[in-house]
Amino acid sequence: MNSGPDSIHVNIGAVGKNFAYNLLTFIILYNNLIPISLQVTLEVVRFVQAIFINMDVDMYHEESDTPAMARTSNLNEELGMVKYIFSDKTGTLTRNVMEFKRCSAAGKLFEAPIDLDVYDIPMIKALKEGDENSDIIREFLILMSICHTVIPEKTQFDEVIYHASSPDERALLQGARSLGFVFDTRTPNSVEVEMLGVREKYEILNVIEFTSARKRMSIISRTPTGKIILYCKGADSVIYERLSKEGQKYKEETLQHLEEFATAGLRTLCFAMAEISQPDYEDWQKIYHSACTSMINREMKVEEAANLIEKDLILLGATAVEDRLQDKVPETISALSKAGINIWVLTGDKQETAINIGYSTKLIVQGMPLIVINESSLDAVRETVLLNLNNIDANGQYALVIDGQALRYALTPDVKSDFLQLCIACKSVICCRVSPMQKAEVVEMVSSTTKAVTLAIGDGANDVAMIQKAHVGVGISGVEGLQAACASDYSIAQFRFLLKLLFVHGAWNYSRMCKLILYSFYKNICLYVMELWFAIYSGWSGQILFERWTIGLYNVLFTAAPPLAIGLFDKVCSSDTMLRYPKLYGHREGSFGVNIFWLWIGNALVHSILLFWLPMLSVNHDSIWPSGKDGGYLVLGNLVYTYVVVTVCLKAGLHMNFWTVITHLAIWGSILAWFVLIIVYSHVWPILPIGPVMTGMDVMIYSSVVFWCGLIFVPVVTLLPDLTFIVVQRTIFKSLTEAVRESEIKKKDPSAMLIESKPSWFCFFTRRGRSGRPI
8 A cells, every 4th residue: 555645645635626526516505595586576576565556545646636656666665764754845745836815015014805806905006096105016016917937828718827837926926917917918028917907018038037046036128118127036035135225115014024924834925126227238138148158157157147137126025825735744744753753844935934834734843942043154053053962952852943044054064963963853853945955965964974764755846856865755746747756766646645655555565575585584594404414414425305306496486475475465554553553663673683684594594403303303214104115315305395395384474464365375375386296296207307206206205104294293393482482472572563463453452452461661662651541
């Protein structure tokens, strides 16, 4: 025998080569431990869940014939994880159907006429009597009638219909018509207005359109007398800073009226005008034309040109229009708040209007401390933020209101962190007078810093940037078009439908996806780890315990239906219950997490051990028949495979909260499919050149008493600890969700059930005393 160095070298090389082959063999054997089928299952489940959202009749708005629409299926589970909601106001919380209510002209307050002859209206009386303010009132009404981009249409009954891109413009024109100033004709270069029976034609020289950044709109018109007049309407903040010294005569009175309008929750606009000389207009027209035709930085140059002409204005007055809240907005916001969701309203309205809307929507409740930040410098904003941050009570319920100017400084790098901490410490946040870009910056600040799931909802083009910055974007299909809806992940017709979208579909889908993912890993580990246990007996040769086609069909046929049933039909509670108890939304103990994941993995390993060694011990000297015949390793493999299929299917049922006919078919049908396949597969060869080793397997398996006894004994022993754990948990350590679910069956108040079982847990979950009040 050669025992020299060369022999040792050859032996070491052979061992290394053999180890490499064995390692590669086991890598191939265990490639199915990671459930590749999970990705396909998730996509199918998400797609069908999106269809369920689209088909939900409770989110169908009959008045506008608008159903809910899921434009993506990848965020269904994130609907159940939302922590922050950012909402626009106009058209989102409100109807965006404006009605002219009041106005202030020449420092005097006038109400909208109701069932009055036009000449009996106080405003028209003042105009006709020719008092000292009649010229201002006339110019106010002219501006109201011609400063817009509305297209009029006359019906066959000579009624004028206004086609406007903005509901505000339509409301102002309807208000002007009620005051006797009827706009009814537009040509490419002029408009005509019938003023108390006298028709006048105004040539439109230029239209400087409204933008969210400018917050104003202007037209330059040549009057019938030949004068060139600039009419401008916009937010009070931008109009007041452009007034001339002579044009501030009614500044204080109008400002007081604006505050009254805002306090009443009305939307306001300021009106102003300026007379322009012909030479000044011609010089400016050249600059403006050059800006409009510029190929570089056109928007910026147009705005700069507009600033040159929109100056030295004379204040005429202000208008107030009402935009009513949508149905059930206060109730919706209250329920979202109870669910632990923080709601931020981002609006372009002035501060007083925003605060009033906050109260009317229950975003701000009576007695809630209000923090207002409206400073106009960086140092002042920093000081105010730090002062409030130091004084705020961590357990208090605060509301924060900040305007756009202060927000610009609050979002700077050296203040941003403290400002975010202050916002997070508050229950509600209202940002007023903000631009679309500021809305997006606020959403991005929260999304990137807190790592919480954010949702933005809006209805207009100015909300698109905000919607795209949030994790979940929801668009309202409203009056302002479909820009927001088309840019969103989900679209609904009314704000109140957000409750069903989050509390029902979101909560259901989150729970379903958690179970589906955990179960998919569990069922694969249960089967494929058995190759490791079998390797102990096969000398680590890489020999597989199961027939190769049955391994491939495990995820495709025998355990494919239960995950689909979990992902599509399992429910935490019924939809009515989910809506009735908002606290269920944020209550997800034990749903998913690192600890839960490894608990399921450990559970799968224990089950695989029991499912392999219990059949192994039941086979006495490789025999399962009284005659003592030997069936071979494949008989053992089919026994184990059968018990695995039965156990993992029953495991799915064990964790189901809601059973339907489809659920029963998925679980019992999957088990039955394997029993049928054994019979079919045992008679396929030689008709088809597959599975010759399975020939006669059905007779061998079904004729064994050991098999039928093990069919009852093995799954029961394997699942008994799981069942015991679930019973103990739901009896002794009953959670809010389990109590509510049980109350659905017993028709009993879940609050009382929690108190009866464990008062301390009830106090913890509801944050109330032991009085037994409803959740």
